[in-house]
Amino acid sequence: MAEVLVSIVLDQLGNFIVEQVKGQVDELRMAIGIKKEIQSLSMKLKMIKEALDDAEKRRVKDINVKHWLEILEDFSYDTDNVLDEWKTRILQQEIERNEAATTAASIPRKKVSCFFLPSCFTFKKLELNRDIVRKIKELDVKLEVIVREKDQFNFVVNANGVVSDQDVFKRVMTTGIVDESEIHGRDSDKDVLISKLLDNCDQENGVLVVSVVGTGGIGKTTLAQLAYGDEKIKGHFDERIWICVSDPFDEVKVAKAILESLTKSSPNLSQLHMLLERIQECVSKKRFFLVLDDVWSEDYSKWEPLKNSLKNGAQGSRILVTSRSERVVEVMGSSYMHRLGQISDSDCWSLFSRIAFSGRNKEDFENLEDIGKRIVRKCKGLPLAAKTMGSLLRFKDTEEEWQTVLDSEIWELEEVAVDLFPHLYLSYDDLPPILKRCFTYCAIFPKDTVINVDRLIRIWMAQGYLSTVENNQQEVKGREYFMNLATRSFFHELKKDDKNASVIISCKMHDIVHDFAQFLAKNDCYSIKGTEAAENKADVLSVRHLCWESTDSTVNPTSVCDIGKIRSLFAENLHAKELPRDLFKGLKCIRVLNLHGCLMQELPEEIGNLFHLRCIDLSSSQVKDLPEAICRLCNLQALDLHGCKNLSRLPQQIGKLLNLRHLITTDMPKLESFPQGIASLNQLRTLSDFVVGKGSSKLGYIGKLNQLQGYLSIHVIGNLNSAEDVVEAEKAELKSKKYVKELRLNFYWTSEVRMDVIDALIPPPNLRSLTINGYRGTQLPTWITLSLNNLRVLTLSECFNCNFLPPLGKLPFLEILWVRLMDELKHVGNEFLGLPGTIASFPKLKKLRFSYCSEWEEWTDLKPEVVCSVMPSLKELELYCCEKLNSLPYCLLQRLSSIESLKIKMCPYLELDWTKISHIQNIETGNGI
Incomplete structure (x- = not known):
């Protein structure tokens, strides 16, 4: 984490230096002598950054290094605060200058000589900048001490970012051998995987890649071992090869291991091309099964030569890849990806109890079973967690000892952390520093939280994790960071956007992954319930990101921690109808303020003094009014007011929020x-x-x-x-x-x-989805079919006076069309299809629905002589509550070779000719048709 914080500070320092070189910072902003301190800070931090890779690895085992890093992190936070304050003062002064100029311009000329605001304004600037200069000089002195302390540790300098061989947690080499009696809950996964390995082996050309993907400790290697040792696999393939690849991906080492397995002797070759040629000879016309376990590299150039050397294998040859990253298996060209999930609680219990109760008689542990089953539920279906917990409790005999484990967070149990977290740490250690910080920040969310991805990205941005990216690309880079973490299995239960399946809108963290994040961020991120305040006070004094869960309106975070250091405060669903003013006075470093679902009806004026604040979430709160003081927050990037049903207006001076990027105002009926x-x-x-x-x-x-x-x-x-x-x-x-x-x-x-x-x-020509709702005109705008060639989804709703549909069949990429509550629509004819005048009507349409068109009587059928393609991709047609419709366009329906579903309900005058729709697989009717 220290490396990320140092990088953020270096980026800010660099910006100030660049601005001075360009002449964008005048003598009032860059006071005499400050240039030297800025350059000194930058130089020292660059020296420190080169040693941080080694320092982070030693943090886990060396308490002195850990303490030094914590001091460095505190310094980085303090420096970030000072530089941000400086930048904010500059922005505020510019706003004030512009306001002063506007005011001066509005005063008649004869009175201008009495207007002294600019002089007062200049004096105020001088005072502010003296304060900034003093703080920066103090920081430079502090950093000098940190640099001197660094030298005593003799860190290995790693200027190029190359990973040291002396990893904190060694990677475990695997083999293809497993004791099946020790495996629980993977029978169905094994059956599916083996079927994919054996299916169509005689019909397919080339070598197919099959993959198993999942988080660390989920059992990927175990599943691969089960498949590797299966008798059907042994009898089907001429050669079976098991290679533990791990990281880094060493092409020569992997090629040697494959060749050694094929020839049963150690190859006396060192050149990659010679190894690959020999492999090509050995697999020629043989059906082989190659397992590449624990692959990390996303570099296609390393994988391609090896894959090419295997192409001479016989039909039906298979390569099975296990990895934590979906990107890896995509690069390797996997034809089937098996996402390995958790095992059931009952299987988890079987695995746990086999270890925990090994060597004990039934009567010796009957009293422990109930507690044990509750402990197993905390493992959340992760086999490694069940095994680790079982090992921990194997030599604990009393209910009190078991209860202590039950009452503890997994990340607080040192014995468990040592065995369980190395598997997760390897995935974590493989991340770039900024992604490590993005991941550990997620420890602030309570367990089992559904995390909105856009909200998460806004929070990352508010904390400065995206600040090194160009301003107009921060949200794009944030989503790239999220997908990078998601494809490495740090998130699960990914929910996709209904309208765009490539976009993930929400996710969760597996409980064990969340425990790991808490383990890494325990001095930085903390989640606490109000009732635990007194007993946890010592733990959270230095916390920077606090999640406060409390239904007690008499307790607030000021009683627990040093709120002057807090940069994130999540205080959702607070029952207090008024927030204490001392809370807002104390949050001097706050960047993110989350008051989702709180009962308070107004915010205090003091919120306007929190100039570091970048993200405010008031969604679903009872707030009735926003103070004008909120418009002083010139750094504010996001204001979430979704579901503020009592809020009727926005602040009049909202135009001062020049850095505002996200204003969410959905579900606000009084606005x-x-x-x-x-x-x-x-x-x-x-x-x-x-x-x-x-x-x-x-x-x-x-x-x-x-x-x-x-x-x-x-x-x-x-x-x-x-x-x-x-x-x-x-x-x-x-x-x-x-x-x-x-x-x-x-x-x-x-x-x-x-x-x-x-x-x-x-609308813009790139629009993908359009809804027109409640329009009372008699006809729809002509631009629907003239300007929207990229439209995928169109909804026309409650256009009560519209009596015909435009030629929507001309929309080349339209996939979904919904027409509802069009009371004056009586006839749908060939003009709706865009006929005549088009070669293909609705070429991409997949779903078509008409509903509640109460006056619709006729749907004109196609004439047999029409030769153009009409709705060739349509899969679903739905007609609901079209009470006067009396017939279907059967000629059209018979030409729809792709249609799979026809649903007709509450269309009483419609008589179906079943012989003309018999080709449709699924037909649903109801309520008198």
């Missing part, structure tokens, strides 16, 4: 307008719901917000029926918002909206 200042927030990436039509809120406010991305919903709750409204719609410049992928245009049912207003709201 009826946005202040004009929203137009100044040109850094905004997220503006989830924008309300127009009442008060002063106008469509033109979002005209310059061209960094918006992802999801944008515009709610029109008033009338837009004037020429001025048309101009505002044009000013909105939706077509310039090229990063917006999902757009919703919601019109309140009483709103009157001119046709030329919605015609002016032309």
